[in-house]
Amino acid sequence: MTGVLIIGAGAAGAGRQRARGPERGQSIEQSVEVPFRVAAVGGKVPVAIEVNEECATCHGNGAAPGAQLRPCGECSGRGVISFGQGSFAVNRPCPVCAGRGSVPSERCPTCRGAGDTRVSRKVLITVPSGAETGAKVRLKGQGGKGAAGGQAGDLVITFTVTPDRFYKREGLDVVATVPINVAQATLGSRISVKTLDEKKVAIRIPAGTSAGKRFKITGQGIEKDGKKGDLLVEVTITVPETLTEAQEKAMREFAEAGGMKF
Ligand SMILES: [Zn+2]
Ligand SMILES: [Zn+2]
Structure with missing residues (x-):
């Protein structure tokens, strides 16, 4: 027992x-x-x-x-x-x-x-x-x-x-990486970006934007201890993997007209 x-x-x-x-x-x-x-x-x-x-x-x-x-x-x-x-x-x-x-x-x-x-x-x-x-x-x-x-x-x-696919954090700022195409980068464009609270904000991409350029959306970062960070939109440029014959011809002409090496 x-x-x-x-x-x-x-x-x-x-x-x-x-x-x-x-x-x-x-x-x-x-x-x-x-x-x-x-x-x-x-x-x-x-x-x-x-x-x-x-x-x-x-x-x-x-x-x-x-x-x-x-x-x-x-x-x-x-x-x-x-x-x-x-x-x-x-x-x-x-x-x-x-x-x-x-x-x-x-x-x-x-x-x-x-x-x-x-x-x-x-x-x-x-x-x-x-x-x-x-x-x-x-x-x-x-x-x-x-x-x-x-x-x-x-x-x-x-x-x-x-981690998030879209956002990463830098202090109170949040960096969102957004891909744009070659035409948007060279000619300029308007793109729409989602903020952390899932609102859409339109930003203007000026003509002649290189990869890595950042655009600030003020006050849309992280809020902590009474301070507020920004949302930084960083662009990457996507290049078409294949070109049609017409596109390739146009690109060669574009490069030659500008004296660009290729
Ligand atoms: Zn006992
Ligand atoms: Zn019991």
């Missing part, structure tokens, strides 16, 4: 001292991926967390419903056992009753006597605008539930910002 109980107590781990009053819940650290746009403008991300929570069947005492609790024979109901002698004695939670001071006549079938169960919970985490990889938020009391009236633990979330 006692041997069976030791297994349950071992799973519960050392340091558990239910008999000695409220116990603070488990603190949970977890990293979460945040899409670039959410990190830039702020928003919410769902996070699934695994928490140890007080078993709902036995309310943490490890006993099956209707089971009788008897004082633990190992620790005489004290919940602790002394190791060593005299002033070197150390009190440890009793391994047989897991510090509770009592043992049930039958263990709780839900938690197998451990007193707590592993629960999966979904929480929505608020991401502040301008969040960067490595930034942490501590949500007080959002970790594991406390036992016997103890405070809940904290939930500490570390952000990892995932």
